[in-house]
Amino acid sequence: MTSSFVTVHVEEHDALPDGCSQRFRASGEARPVHHVTYEPEDGDAGTWEVHGALADGTTTTAVARPVDDSSAGTSILVVGGDHGLRLTSTTGQVVAEAYLLLAPTAIID
DSSP states (O other): OOOEEEEEEEOOBTTBTTOEEEEEEEOSOOEEEOEEEEOOTTSOOEEEEEEEEOTTSOEEEEEEEEEEETTTEEEEEEEOBTTBEEEEOTTOOEEEESOEEEOGGGBOO
């Protein structure tokens, strides 16, 4: 497999005022993802629904892709739209993230 890169660019906006720009070396194919195991800084760990957030206020399917992670070997990069990701807990808590870098076991579907 030829190395490819994934560039994450999230525009600055109210939920993520710093925006984000990162580059990762892909080590596998991208696939849609809908649920992940996640623990926010100020909430409960558990299964969260994940969507990509777009600048027009709509959502899109989030995408998971294996990437090389120098500290963990292979991790799963989850990316969304130009406004990052929106995660929703089973209790209705909503969290914005630019992207997620997770263990492979954290991807549910």
